[in-house]
Amino acid sequence: MTIVPLLAEAGLTGRGGAAFSTATKVAAAHAHDAHLVVNACDGELGAAKDGWVVAHRLGELVDGATEIAAGASVTYAAHRGSDTALRLRAAGLRVLGVPPRYVSSEESALISLAQGGLARPMTKRQPFVRGGRDSEGRRISPTVVLNAETVWRAAQISRHGAAWFRSFGTPEQPGPRLVSVSTPVARGVVVETAAGAPVADLLDLAGGLPDGSPAVLLGGLGGAIVRPRDVPGLLWSDPDLARVGARTGPGVLEVLDPRDCPLGFVERCLTWAAGESAGQCGPCMFGLPALAADWRALVGGDDTAYDRVRSRVGLLPGRGACRFPDGVAGFAWSALHVFADHVEQHRAGRCDAVAARTTSRRTDAHVH
Numbered sequence: 001m002t003i004v005p006l007l008a009e010a011g012l013t014g015r016g017g018a019a020f021s022t023a024t025k026v027a028a029a030h031a032h033d034a035h036l037v038v039n040a041c042d043g044e045l046g047a048a049k050d051g052w053v054v055a056h057r058l059g060e061l062v063d064g065a066t067e068i069a070a071g072a073s074v075t076y077a078a079h080r081g082s083d084t085a086l087r088l089r090a091a092g093l094r095v096l097g098v099p100p101r102y103v104s105s106e107e108s109a110l111i112s113l114a115q116g117g118l119a120r121p122m123t124k125r126q127p128f129v130r131g132g133r134d135s136e137g138r139r140i141s142p143t144v145v146l147n148a149e150t151v152w153r154a155a156q157i158s159r160h161g162a163a164w165f166r167s168f169g170t171p172e173q174p175g176p177r178l179v180s181v182s183t184p185v186a187r188g189v190v191v192e193t194a195a196g197a198p199v200a201d202l203l204d205l206a207g208g209l210p211d212g213s214p215a216v217l218l219g220g221l222g223g224a225i226v227r228p229r230d231v232p233g234l235l236w237s238d239p240d241l242a243r244v245g246a247r248t249g250p251g252v253l254e255v256l257d258p259r260d261c262p263l264g265f266v267e268r269c270l271t272w273a274a275g276e277s278a279g280q281c282g283p284c285m286f287g288l289p290a291l292a293a294d295w296r297a298l299v300g301g302d303d304t305a306y307d308r309v310r311s312r313v314g315l316l317p318g319r320g321a322c323r324f325p326d327g328v329a330g331f332a333w334s335a336l337h338v339f340a341d342h343v344e345q346h347r348a349g350r351c352d353a354v355a356a357r358t359t360s361r362r363t364d365a366h367v368h
């Protein structure tokens with residue numbers, strides 16, 4: 001019997017960020033005899049959970065992939081040279097080596113790569129689970145991509161049942177889920193939790209929210225920045241996170257270091273984003289590098305850069321073949337909003353965070 005009704009009863013949604021119904025995706029895959037790509041790339045900034053699934057739950061992951069594929073072929077995608085790729089190869093599985101760039105593990109980029117093309121997102125004219133053609137007219141055979149945690153959860157549902165799965169989380173977001181948490185004292189700590197858990201508890205499992213931290217980043221580069229004062233009482237669920245403009249997305253949390261300038265943190269993220277795209281659309285080729293350069297100028301005290309940053313953030317969304325620039329624009333927008341006071345400091349040519357760090361270093365030197 002097909003696993004689709006069980007997945008539908010359990011209410012499993014994709015754990016890679018889009019949160020689309022897994023039952024609907026798998027039903028479409030079965031209807032078109034689609035090839036399955038299991039995405040274990042952990043493409044989002046700070047993500048570590050899919051590598052964790054491969055490292056700690058590989059047997060169940062393979063069981064889940066076999067059941068979902070229902071006779072169609074299966075490939076496991078992992079960044080080239082990563083421990084995850086090595087583990088998958090050592091287990092004798094078919095591995096798709098993905099260039100270690102941010103957008104290479106985007107769904108349509110993986111499908112392109114799996115079919116001999118470049119690891120670049122493709123314009124979606126119809127869902128690739130039905131097959132189709134890329135922008136050069138090359139035939140794309142039916143392929144479905146599922147995140148590694150999603151496939152592992154499907155195996156758990158098959159083994160323990162839909163009622164077991166629904167006994168975790170909330171009615172809207174049922175089931176256990178993994179979250180990758182980074183703090184100033186620990187990076188990429190993988191926590192098993194469920195929707196409705198207090199965000200503060202998740203942070204505590206990786207060292208907590210230290211005094212003076214300027215913010216928490218929820219959802220990586222496509223996510224949103226929230227103030228520490230918003231964290232107490234905040235729950236890890238989409239309805240509750242919506243209050244602060246965030247969502248559970250790919251399950252990533254990062255506490256900013258109180259010793260760092262928060263605008264400097266954003267500058268590093270934007271510079272990284274500008275170098276990570278496949279550079280095939282205008283917003284990525286020109287818009288992201290320009291945004292990163294203007295943000296750098298703002299951090300350096302160039303007051304004129306502020307208006308340029310605001311204008312570029314407004315121009316980026318909705319112009320690329322994928323939503324990567326949209327996500328980065330949302331991230332930059334939330335940083336402008338949450339760090340408004342700090343932006344004013346930089347526009348006035350100073351930075352209290354750097355001043356505090358310099359004073360503390362001087363104090364340290366004196367003590368020692």
Ligand code: SF4
Pocket residue numbers: 103120121122277278279280281282283284285319320321322323324325
């Ligand atoms: S928007 Fe950027 S990342 Fe997306 S396909 Fe175009 S160039 Fe690539």
